[in-house]
Amino acid sequence: MPQNRVRPAREPSPMNPDRPPLPDRLSTDPRSPHHDRAVFEHEIGIRLDDRERSDVAEYCISEGWVKVPAGKTLDRKGQPLLIKLKGRVEAYYR
DSSP: OOOOOOOOOOOOOTTOTTSOOOOSEEESOTTSTTOOTTGGGSOEEEEETTEEESOOSEEETTTTEEEEEEEEEEOTTSSEEEEEEESOEEEEEO
């Protein structure tokens, strides 16, 4: 079984210095301590095991997982029920 390798977050490119560096862990939920409004001002892409994912609600590069909604299922507070998928995670600006 291949070992999960962590790909470092990309630093701001010299052509776009206004973009903040992508954090190791990021969440789309504004109530989360891992939510960063400045990062969401730009379009972000996420790859899990070299496949583009457009439904990621939270990710952690160092631990190698993403959380995605489990269909239309909601939890008791009305938020989407999230499942954790593990693999090699890469975050980047589009």
